[in-house]
Amino acid sequence: MEQNKAAPQDIFAALRAGVLDCLRRILPELPEEATAKVAVEPPRDPAHGDMSTNAAMVVAKAARVAPPKLAAELAAALAALPMVAEAAPAGPGFVNIRLREDYLLGQVPVMLRAGEAYGDGTLGNGIRINVEYVSANPTGPMHVGHCRGAVVGDALANLLHKAGYAVTKEYYINDAGAQVQALAYAAYWRYLQALGTTMTEEDYAQAVPGGLQYRGEYLVPVGEALKGVHGDSLAPGARPADAALWLNTVREFAVAEMMAAIREDLAALGVEHDVFISEAQLVRDGVADRAIAALAEKGLVYEGVLEPPKGKTPDDWEPRPQTLFASTRFGDDVDRPLRKSDGSNTYFANDIGNHADKIARGMQQLVQVWGADHGGYVKRMQAATKALSGGAVPLDVLLCQIVKVMKGGEPVRMSKRAGTYITLRDLIDEVGRDAVRFTMLTRKSDAQMDFDLDRVVEQSRDNPVFYVQYAHARCRSVLRQAGEQGLADGLDAVPLDALRDPAELALIRRLTTWPRTVEASAAAREPHRIAFYLGDLASDFHILWNRGRDDATLRFIRAEEPEATRARLALVAATALIIRSGLRVMGVAPVEEMR
Structure with missing residues (x-):
């Protein structure tokens, strides 16, 4: 992804610079490292002002000054800044700050x-960050669980890019495990059906190692495509005697077909990855083996016997020597096996190879989005990444809880095509891509979600998708009308003194928090905050719109007040562009009008 250009002005960063300058004048001997945790943030209660700083509390110990005393001195110094209307000490060492209205208007x-580049940040400072998400086993269509992880990962990648990171969006294809072998047998059954076999499905299932695990109709076209490419050369009487030879052909073909379908599903959701990495290819290239050898050279691999897992009894536990990674040295609960009893790699060992490959490609930070059922896997993978990188490359993991799809107050029945779950395509076909993406970001990823099919298409304030899109559509409607009257040009240079109503100033205050929202959301790895922000911004705009219905002097376009009209049009244009900017982070297309 192309790197961001220089970031526009951020009033929170500007005031923080002012706070630090005041501290240096008050405490000239204060070491610079003492100010590292100084923050300027919106106060919890807007009645306390526009901003609040913890500076006095943070540096008081190093300065050997009581926090309340230092807060009072700092408040007096801040009150003299051109942007500050009022600064007052509060509590045990905070300073609450109210900005001058003309300074706010100047934003x-x-x-x-800046346009949609407003809010582009420098937090990432060009750091190369790899965001891996979806990474589903290529054994069937994308389902609702994959959908949430796809949206969260994609929006997070967009958010990190806006915050100044050099982002790589990655899909890790789990195509080397037992599930892919099961897929091959299932695809072969559909191939036999395409050839007209007289064998029953149950007879075949009994003959296959592990049974017939994937029975969805989505594999019917795969079997037909196998026949189209290979004819009857893979039929029982014609195929090679060595099962590994013909089954490998079927497996590779089935994985390719499934990945093509997955890419189509992701494209329908508006998700495009920069890189697709195959687990099977990494295994063939010996990446995991080399990574394990490197860990062994560091003295982190040994032969040992693990204690029985909690809940196991001596009767069902067989202690045996294993090749283990010393993950407890890096914060894990127990050391982890690297080899199975047959000498092949464990899934964890292959995953070590995956992370070693990312580090070798120059990634400086790693972020991965997993299903909540993988929560117990986080510590071991973070331990491995610390060991591989010498602690230089951090790994953050976002867990996505399950999504329950509802309609008419009842859970939606499973998809017939997939056989066991609701597919991503089912969801998109029902409500549309943008509604899916926005709704998936209305809750924190680790909170369970009910996806109400009725609610997400409802045209009401209770539907955040509609509410935010309606705000943008209203903005665009006003600007179109202004354009027809020749009033929409040069809005970035019009006088804004007419914008003095509390609702207008509240909207401007909300708009100015966008850069701070981007930075804080990226730092916390929480893209759902963007949806919350847009909901609040839409609310502020709708309040102002409704005020204009009740008070004619607040209407956006008034022929008898050309200067006030142009000022309000500037505010409307700024609102529209920041809504668009936020929607683009979420991967949602802004609408021009509601129908």
């Missing part, structure tokens, strides 16, 4: 000149 042209 509107900053937004308009």
Whole structure:
């Protein structure tokens, strides 16, 4: 992804610079490292002002000054800054700050000149960060669980890019395990059906190692395609005697077909990865073996016997020597096996290879989005990444809880095509891509979600998708009307003194928090905060719109007040561009009008 250009002005960063300057004047001997945790943030209660800083509390110990005393001195110094209308000490060492209205008004042209680049940040500082998400086994269509992880991962990658990171979006294809072998047998059954076999499905299932695990109709086209490419050369009487030879052909073909279908599903969701990495290819290339050898050279691999897992009894536990990674040295609960009893790699060992490959490609930070059922896997993978990189490459993991799809107050029945679950395509076909993406971001990823098919298409304030899109559509409607009257040009240079109503100023204050929202959301790895912000912004705009219905002097376009009209149009244009900017982070297309 192309790297961001220089970030536009961020008033929170500007005031933080002012706070640090004041501290240096008050405490000239204060070491610079003492100010590292100084923050300027919106206060919890808007009645306390526009911003609040913890500076006095953070540096008081190093300065050997009581926090309340230092807060009072800092408040007096901040009150003299050109952007500050009032600064007052509060509590045990905070300073609450109210900005000058003319300073706030001056941010509107900053937004308009920056356009959708307003809010682009420098938090990432060009750091190369790899975001791996979806990474589903290529054994069937994308389902609702995959959908949430896909949306969260994609929105997070967009968010990190906006915050100044050099982002790589990656899909890790789990195509080397037993499940892919089971897929091959299932695809072969559909191939036999395409050839007209007289064998029953149950007879075949009994003859296959592990049984017939995948029975969905989605594999019917795969069997037909196998026949189209290979004819009857893979039939029982014609195929090679060595099962590994013909089954490998079927497996590779089935994986390719499944990945093509997955890419189509992801494209329908608006998700495009930069890189697809095959687990099977990494195994063939010996990446995992080399990574394990490197860990062994560091003295982190040994032969040992693990204690029985909790809940096991001596009767069902067989202690045996294993090749183990010393993951407890890096914060894990227990050391982890690297080899199975047959000498092949464990899934964990192959995953070590995956992370070693990312590090070898120059990634400086790793972020991965997993299903909640993988929560117990986090510590061991973070331990391995620390060991591989010498602690230089951090791994953050976001867990996505399950999604329950509802309609008419009842859970939706499973998909007939997939056989056992609701597919991503089912969901998109029902409500549309944008509604799916926005709704998936209305809850924190580790919170369970009910996806209400009725609610997400409802045109009401209770539907955040509609509410935010309606705000943008209203903005665009006003600007179209203004354009027809020749009023929409040069809005970044119009006087804004007419914008003094509390609802107008509240909207401007909300708009100015966008850069801070981007930075905080990226730092916390929480893209759902963007949806929350847009909901609050839409609410502020709708309040102002409704005020105009009740008070004619607040309407956006008034022929008798050309200067006030142009000022309000500038505010409307700024609102529209920041809504668009937020929606683009979420991967949602802004609408021009509601129908």
